[in-house]
Amino acid sequence: MIRPSLLPAGVLLVLLVLPVVGLALGTGPTEVAAALALPETQAALRLSAWTSLAALAAVIASGTPLAWWLSRGRGRGRAWVRALVELPVVLPPAVLGVALLETFGRRGMLGGLGLSLPFTSGAVVLAQVLVGAPLFVLTAAAAFRAVDDDVLLVARTLGASRRGAWLSVALPAAAPGLASAAALAWARGVGEFGATLLFAGNLPGRTQTLPLAIYGALERDLAQARALSVLLVLAAIAVLAGVQLSRTGGRRAR
Amino acid sequence: MGWWVMLLAACEPEPAPQELTVLAAASLAEAYAELEAAFEAEHPDVDVVVSLAGSQALAAQIRHGIAADVFASANVAHITALAEEGLVGAPSRFAQNTLVLAVPAGAPLLDLASLPSASQLVVGAEGVPVGDYTEALLDAAEVRYGADWREAVESRVVSRELSVRLVASKVGLGEADAAVVYSTDAVAVPGIQAAPLPPSLAPRADYLHAPILGGPSVELAPVWLSFVSSEAGQAVLADHGFLPAAP
Numbered sequence: 001m002i003r004p005s006l007l008p009a010g011v012l013l014v015l016l017v018l019p020v021v022g023l024a025l026g027t028g029p030t031e032v033a034a035a036l037a038l039p040e041t042q043a044a045l046r047l048s049a050w051t052s053l054a055a056l057a058a059v060i061a062s063g064t065p066l067a068w069w070l071s072r073g074r075g076r077g078r079a080w081v082r083a084l085v086e087l088p089v090v091l092p093p094a095v096l097g098v099a100l101l102e103t104f105g106r107r108g109m110l111g112g113l114g115l116s117l118p119f120t121s122g123a124v125v126l127a128q129v130l131v132g133a134p135l136f137v138l139t140a141a142a143a144f145r146a147v148d149d150d151v152l153l154v155a156r157t158l159g160a161s162r163r164g165a166w167l168s169v170a171l172p173a174a175a176p177g178l179a180s181a182a183a184l185a186w187a188r189g190v191g192e193f194g195a196t197l198l199f200a201g202n203l204p205g206r207t208q209t210l211p212l213a214i215y216g217a218l219e220r221d222l223a224q225a226r227a228l229s230v231l232l233v234l235a236a237i238a239v240l241a242g243v244q245l246s247r248t249g250g251r252r253a254r
Numbered sequence: 255m256g257w258w259v260m261l262l263a264a265c266e267p268e269p270a271p272q273e274l275t276v277l278a279a280a281s282l283a284e285a286y287a288e289l290e291a292a293f294e295a296e297h298p299d300v301d302v303v304v305s306l307a308g309s310q311a312l313a314a315q316i317r318h319g320i321a322a323d324v325f326a327s328a329n330v331a332h333i334t335a336l337a338e339e340g341l342v343g344a345p346s347r348f349a350q351n352t353l354v355l356a357v358p359a360g361a362p363l364l365d366l367a368s369l370p371s372a373s374q375l376v377v378g379a380e381g382v383p384v385g386d387y388t389e390a391l392l393d394a395a396e397v398r399y400g401a402d403w404r405e406a407v408e409s410r411v412v413s414r415e416l417s418v419r420l421v422a423s424k425v426g427l428g429e430a431d432a433a434v435v436y437s438t439d440a441v442a443v444p445g446i447q448a449a450p451l452p453p454s455l456a457p458r459a460d461y462l463h464a465p466i467l468g469g470p471s472v473e474l475a476p477v478w479l480s481f482v483s484s485e486a487g488q489a490v491l492a493d494h495g496f497l498p499a500a501p
Contacts, residue, residue, distance in 0.1 A: 105428070107428040119412035201376070202414050203412060204414075219310045219416070220310065
């Protein structure tokens with residue numbers, strides 16, 4: 001084995017962790033509790049919770065079949081679809097926000113249909129779907145790729161229907177990977193900021209998600225911004241821990 | 255021949271220009287771009303860098319220790335608070351602005367009484383100067399038009415934006431039916447037309463500037479401040495629709 005150069009790796013690890021440590025050191029539990037008690041925080045928490053879960057449900061429902069299809073071959077068509085799925089990942093969120101305004105705004109491409117999404121909670125969900133879906137689809141496709149066609153075939157010969165074989169064989173085998181895909185998509189959706197700010201606006205209770213509340217608070221009350229940030233860090237750590245547990249749990253079950 | 259010119263230019267020791275960083279309220283964008291060019295023409299050894307945002311955001315940046323030299327705020331509250339905290343020098347007023355009721359170009363103009371007929375209103379957030387001026391305007395107008403009017407107006411607010419330009423651009427895009435902005439924004443931001451507001455109800459916006467204490471080019475700050483207040487500086491501001499500092 002080639003021995004990796006440990007110094008740059010160590011520096012990178014420290015840099016990855018340092019901002020979180022700095023944030024934690026600057027904020028006490030009383031500050032977090034005080035921020036949690038604010039009605040504005042609770043409104044942002046509730047909005048972030050339900051919009052991100054709605055977005056996640058939409059992503060899983062539409063992304064799972066797409067990921068399965070992508071995982072079943074390597075043709076040119078699939079390569080193109082994969083590139084399309086990756087597009088929102090490489091687009092800056094601000095670009096996505098402008099694009100959404102130009103598409104779903106009153107004077108946008110679809111505005112003639114009487115559709116007006118900006119400034120609604122639906123706009124928040126749509127932005128979260130668009131940034132979360134690529135992460136889900138690509139990670140889930142990787143998990144599905146490990147499912148062998150032969151195993152599915154065996155299940156079919158044992159009398160399982162197409163759908164039954166998929167549900168009883170493919171889905172359980174890919175479950176840990178699907179769980180991390182969902183967690184990644186959810187975390188990205190909760191953190192969505194740029195596109196939301198431009199496309200959905202900033203109204204407490206309707207479109208002001210936690211990241212927007214943090215940005216607004218930063219200009220008024222640094223302590224509140226710090227406390228809200230700690231909340232999001234705790235949520236992120238909980239998600240990571242959950243993913244890790246589902247991975248090791250999945251491995252043990254095999 | 256060209257080579258000789260380049261060689262000569264290379265021999266001439268050209269000192270790096272000194273940077274003067276000006277943090278300016280978002281509504282000052284076009285006026286300050288012109289002031290920057292005029293100042294640099296007068297002082298070729300100085301490179302002016304103008305950073306634009308909502309005054310509340312700039313005040314927060316100053317509290318976080320940004321390396322800048324001048325703060326130009328669109329209201330009194332933020333800059334006097336900074337002066338009391340010892341972060342900026344004594345503020346002085348250099349311009350004023352009036353509020354207008356903006357609607358998308360081509361839409362019928364609105365007045366305060368008919369404001370509830372707009373279905374989507376966008377305002378500045380609390381702490382954003384234009385947001386606080388709008389709040390004061392609505393408070394004053396409520397006395398005239400009643401609590402039901404106020405409630406109807408509030409119920410149509412769809413977003414609280416973080417600078418006056420974000421408010422104005424939502425009107426320019428046609429996403430908002432109406433918004434209170436400065437008269438200067440109604441000229442500077444495309445796609446907007448505006449009706450004046452009654453001076454008895456609408457507060458005047460005050461623009462104050464001050465040197466940021468401990469800024470990297472703080473010795474240049476007074477030069478910039480007196481340039482903005484000079485006849486030439488005031489003429490540029492007037493060109494962009496600002497009112498003179500003296501009431």
